[in-house]
Amino acid sequence: MKTTSKRTGQTPATGQTADLPSSRYGHFSADGTEYCITEPSLPRPWVNIIAGPRLGLAVSQSGSGFTWIDHSQLAVITRWQQDLIRDTSGKFLYVRDPDSGSMWSLSPAPAWTPHDRYLCRHGLGYTTFETECAGIAARWTLFCHPIETAELWRVELANLTDRPRRLEICAYLEWNCGVAPSPRREFTKLFLETSFDAGRGAVFARNHMWEVPSPRYGHWNTEFPYVAALAGTASVGAAQGDKGAFLGRYGYLRSPQALRERAWTPAFGGHEDPIAALRSAVELQPGARHDLGYVLAVASSRPEAEGLLERLTNVAAMDAALQDVRSGWAARLAAHRIETPDPCFDHLVNDWVRYQAISSRLWGRCGYYQQSGAYGFRDQLQDSQVWLTIEPARCRDQINLHAAHQFADGSVYHWWHPLTEQGNVTRMTDDLLWLAFVTANYLKETGDLTILEDVTPLLDDPEPRPLRDHARRAFERVFSRTSPRGLPYIGAGDWNDGLSAVGLRERGESVWLAHFLAGLLRDWAEVLRRAGQADTSVQYEERRRALVQAINRHGWDGGWYIRATLDDGSTLGSAANRVARIFLNAQTWAVLADVAPPERAARCMAAVREHLTSPAGALLLAPAFDQPVPEIGYITRYAPGLRENGGVYTHAATWAIAAACKVRDHELAGRLLTAINPALKDPETYWAEPYVLPGNVDGPDSPHHGRAGWTWYTGSAAWLHRIVSEWVLGVRPEWDGLRIDPCLPPGWARAGMLRPYRDCTYEVRIERSDRLPERATEVTLDGERLKDNLIAPPCKAGAHHRVHVRCR
Ligand code: GLC
Numbered sequence: 168m169k170t171t172s173k174r175t176g177q178t179p180a181t182g183q184t185a186d187l188p189s190s191r192y193g194h195f196s197a198d199g200t201e202y203c204i205t206e207p208s209l210p211r212p213w214v215n216i217i218a219g220p221r222l223g224l225a226v227s228q229s230g231s232g233f234t235w236i237d238h239s240q241l242a243v244i245t246r247w248q249q250d251l252i253r254d255t256s257g258k259f260l261y262v263r264d265p266d267s268g269s270m271w272s273l274s275p276a277p278a279w280t281p282h283d284r285y286l287c288r289h290g291l292g293y294t295t296f297e298t299e300c301a302g303i304a305a306r307w308t309l310f311c312h313p314i315e316t317a318e319l320w321r322v323e324l325a326n327l328t329d330r331p332r333r334l335e336i337c338a339y340l341e342w343n344c345g346v347a348p349s350p351r352r353e354f355t356k357l358f359l360e361t362s363f364d365a366g367r368g369a370v371f372a373r374n375h376m377w378e379v380p381s382p383r384y385g386h387w388n389t390e391f392p393y394v395a396a397l398a399g400t401a402s403v404g405a406a407q408g409d410k411g412a413f414l415g416r417y418g419y420l421r422s423p424q425a426l427r428e429r430a431w432t433p434a435f436g437g438h439e440d441p442i443a444a445l446r447s448a449v450e451l452q453p454g455a456r457h458d459l460g461y462v463l464a465v466a467s468s469r470p471e472a473e474g475l476l477e478r479l480t481n482v483a484a485m486d487a488a489l490q491d492v493r494s495g496w497a498a499r500l501a502a503h504r505i506e507t508p509d510p511c512f513d514h515l516v517n518d519w520v521r522y523q524a525i526s527s528r529l530w531g532r533c534g535y536y537q538q539s540g541a542y543g544f545r546d547q548l549q550d551s552q553v554w555l556t557i558e559p560a561r562c563r564d565q566i567n568l569h570a571a572h573q574f575a576d577g578s579v580y581h582w583w584h585p586l587t588e589q590g591n592v593t594r595m596t597d598d599l600l601w602l603a604f605v606t607a608n609y610l611k612e613t614g615d616l617t618i619l620e621d622v623t624p625l626l627d628d629p630e631p632r633p634l635r636d637h638a639r640r641a642f643e644r645v646f647s648r649t650s651p652r653g654l655p656y657i658g659a660g661d662w663n664d665g666l667s668a669v670g671l672r673e674r675g676e677s678v679w680l681a682h683f684l685a686g687l688l689r690d691w692a693e694v695l696r697r698a699g700q701a702d703t704s705v706q707y708e709e710r711r712r713a714l715v716q717a718i719n720r721h722g723w724d725g726g727w728y729i730r731a732t733l734d735d736g737s738t739l740g741s742a743a744n745r746v747a748r749i750f751l752n753a754q755t756w757a758v759l760a761d762v763a764p765p766e767r768a769a770r771c772m773a774a775v776r777e778h779l780t781s782p783a784g785a786l787l788l789a790p791a792f793d794q795p796v797p798e799i800g801y802i803t804r805y806a807p808g809l810r811e812n813g814g815v816y817t818h819a820a821t822w823a824i825a826a827a828c829k830v831r832d833h834e835l836a837g838r839l840l841t842a843i844n845p846a847l848k849d850p851e852t853y854w855a856e857p858y859v860l861p862g863n864v865d866g867p868d869s870p871h872h873g874r875a876g877w878t879w880y881t882g883s884a885a886w887l888h889r890i891v892s893e894w895v896l897g898v899r900p901e902w903d904g905l906r907i908d909p910c911l912p913p914g915w916a917r918a919g920m921l922r923p924y925r926d927c928t929y930e931v932r933i934e935r936s937d938r939l940p941e942r943a944t945e946v947t948l949d950g951e952r953l954k955d956n957l958i959a960p961p962c963k964a965g966a967h968h969r970v971h972v973r974c975r
Contacts, residue, residue, distance in 0.1 A: 190857070192209055193205050199514030203287070209850070210854040213227065214232070214534075214878070215289040216527035217310060221236055223236075223531035224309060229254045230276045231255055234318050234465075235533065238532075238584065239538050239540040240540035241377075241379060242540075243346070246340075247348075249348060259274065260274070260307060260338055261278065261426055264335075265335060266333060273307040273322070274298075276420075283300055291493070291496040292310055295309075299327065303328075304324070304325040305322065306322070307320060308320070316466060319489070321489060324451065326451035326452065326456075328453060334449045334450075340397060342361065344372055344391050345376075357437075361439065361443070363408060368398050372394070377390060377392070392467060395465045395472065396462075396472045410439070410442045425446075458482045462476055464476050502557050505919070512846075520859065520884040527880060528879075528882070529550050533879075534881075536876060536878065536879070541584050541585075542582060542585060547569070555612045563609060563618055566618070566634065572590065573640065576640070576644060596645070596661050602638060604683075607691060607694055610697075619633060621633065655677055665812070668798055668799060668800040669798075672734040674734040674735075675733045677730075681762075682728075682759075683756060686756070688707045688710055689761065692704045718762050719767070727740075727771045727775075728757050730750035746790050746793055748778070749779060751785055751787050751788065755775070759826055772827065772830050775835075781815065781842070781867055783872065785839055786866045787866075789868075790813060792812050793807050808868035808869025810863045817881055817883035818881060824836050824894065825893075828897070843860070845857045862880060863876060897933075898929070904957045904960060907953075909944065915935065917934045919933060924960075926966075927960075929958065932969075941975055944975070946971070949968055
């Protein structure tokens with residue numbers, strides 16, 4: 168495995184180990200659960216998305232970022248500007264020494280005074296800045312309380328000099344308390360009201376106008392349903408509520424005028440540019456340490472916000488909460504672990520991508536590149552599969568949440584906003600089917616058919632309906648939108664949003680959607696049979712047969728499957744095209760859904776190898792569109808090689824790994840896996856975080872081939888974990904048990920997994936044996952050889968089983 172990152176020896180101060188890759192910008196901690204950034208001037212912000220089920224924050228290595236509650240777009244508490252180049256916008260802590268006049272911040276931004284020592288540790292659920300400046304060591308940790316709706320800042324200051332020091336520490340943030348980003352700040356600020364409660368040392372903020380329609384009182388006529396407050400543990404010497412007064416005329420965050428002023432003239436109320444600034448004096452004897460903290464509390468009323476401040480504004484409560492955050496993440500991720508010869512890969516899969524999927528995609532629904540807050544119908548359903556092995560009830564809740572966002576005709580919102588329940592109605596054709604997809608996977612994992620009887624209403628019919636009825640409606644809608652050739656219409660796009668005009672007139676067909684549907688019909692024929700609906704089960708089997716035939720008759724291009732047909736009948740993803748001659752998903756899903764007969768499976772995967780494999784991962788299509796084509800959609804409007812237009816779209820690139828495993832191409836699976844591993848990249852080319860997955864990496868048609876972007880907010884995180892577990896290590900739930908079918912990359916001699924499955928725990932040890940014949944796998948369960956490599960339940964609840972696997 169060739170890596171461009173250099174590897175260095177142990178650095179005791181930061182816990183770095185020789186085993187994990189590092190670069191000149193940082194390294195993993197020894198236990199892999201922290202990424203330690205040592206140089207703040209990165210090619211792009213490397214961030215942490217720290218969220219609980221309700222409150223969350225984004226913070227980069229510069230210290231910039233913001234806080235939201237319940238919705239990272241509609242209920243944004245603090246202001247932030249999405250400017251990834253300057254990255255100097257957010258909530259900050261300044262320190263000033265009034266005796267010397269020197270001033271700095273406890274993160275690089277906003278003062279950008281060079282620190283004598285700088286370390287930013289992004290961990291699971293927290294970020295810590297460790298700095299030294301002017302003889303003062305500081306440690307600032309930001310995190311969300313694990314239960315309460317409050318962001319906590321734990322701060323430690325230490326005097327490293329041999330003289331007593333007087334310091335002023337000043338917390339600063341700008342209130343947003345509403346929809347963000349707001350293009351109309353001068354309008355929206357007119358409704359914000361701040362106040363300073365001297366007794367509590369707290370600034371409170373509320374907004375009398377929330378830019379969402381009120382069902383009762385119309386537009387711009389509803390109250391923001393939260394009250395926010397900032398308070399600190401140190402007694403407040405001065406407070407300010409007006410940004411103009413704080414910065415000074417044409418002043419700037421780098422060096423606010425107020426920090427140089429002895430007395431402040433506080434300005435709170437409804438007539439300012441609302442901020443919260445709290446200044447406290449701290450005295451430190453030589454060698455002494457001082458503990459303090461801040462609470463940013465958000466609640467539905469002022470008394471509740473006050474209650475949060477009372478409970479949490481003390482360092483003991485904060486330390487206990489931080490401990491709970493850390494142990495909470497460790498416990499959440501403990502039951503299912505993989506082990507391979509590459510410890511860095513293990514941390515990525517066990518810890519980081521699951522944290523990414525849960526914190527950023529499911530709870531926060533936010534990234535630095537995308538402030539969303541909405542639920543994408545297909546997106547969070549797929550993400551929720553991350554819960555299947557550890558807390559399947561949460562996946563079930565997600566399924567039911569999405570079921571309740573379906574219309575009676577089977578269609579669904581493409582996305583919807585929680586809080587306001589506004590949704591986007593589109594002619595996208597796959598969204599509705601993901602409900603059935605994730606339900607089938609829930610059933611394979613749990614075997615619990617009672618989920619089919621869970622009831623939720625439809626958007627346009629309040630009567631509660633069982634999940635099986637929601638799934639039936641989705642299938643029937645797709646069946647009714649089938650072309651005369653027997654392929655589903657593509658409408659305004661299928662999984663690929665950017666194919667937004669291919670089938671607007673409902674003539675264009677989707678071959679990928681056909682594969683997807685064929686796989687679902689295979690699974691749902693089984694679901695229905697188990698649920699006692701034998702007749703429908705047989706119908707689904709027949710439909711599948713016809714569909715597979717139609718795909719293989721009309722979708723095969725000679726060397727691979729085409730992607731779609733346009734409304735005018737022309738083909739997309741054919742060797743006859745000038746650009747976009749081959750699409751990844753049309754090949755990988757032909758394999759995954761058992762549509763391709765073996766000879767075609769081999770050929771289309773050979774085409775993937777030849778045309779779509781790049782050192783950055785599997786490309787979504789090639790070659791890229793080089794000019795806008797309105798009849799195809801906005802995918803053609805991206806610059807060539809960017810995102811879906813010929814880049815590595817990581818979400819789809821993970822499916823290619825599964826397909827390579829399914830055709831037992833160890834080499835390709837290993838190569839694609841290595842290619843998307845962010846920890847192995849050279850940051851000068853790759854730019855993005857080494858510890859989480861990016862949405863995309865530029866493809867060869869971009870001048871910046873290999874440059875990553877859109878980190879955190881990507882469906883690939885949950886998928887990578889799932890595919891590594893189920894296809895690479897090959898421990899895969901099927902209807903009647905756990906299938907053991909590994910496909911290890913060539914360099915791995917062994918691997919292992921600890922995994923719960925239906926009340927029991929399985930400890931799987933996998934060894935490669937070159938003495939076995941090609942494709943052979945031998946499995947023993949608690950010492951007894953299994954005939955068909957299927958571990959079948961039932962097993963005694965709580966039992967711990969040992970599985971030993973020898974494979975080729
Ligand atoms: C974005 C969308 C996702 C879609 C993908 C490919 O990530 O959120 O739903 O499948 O793009 O277009």
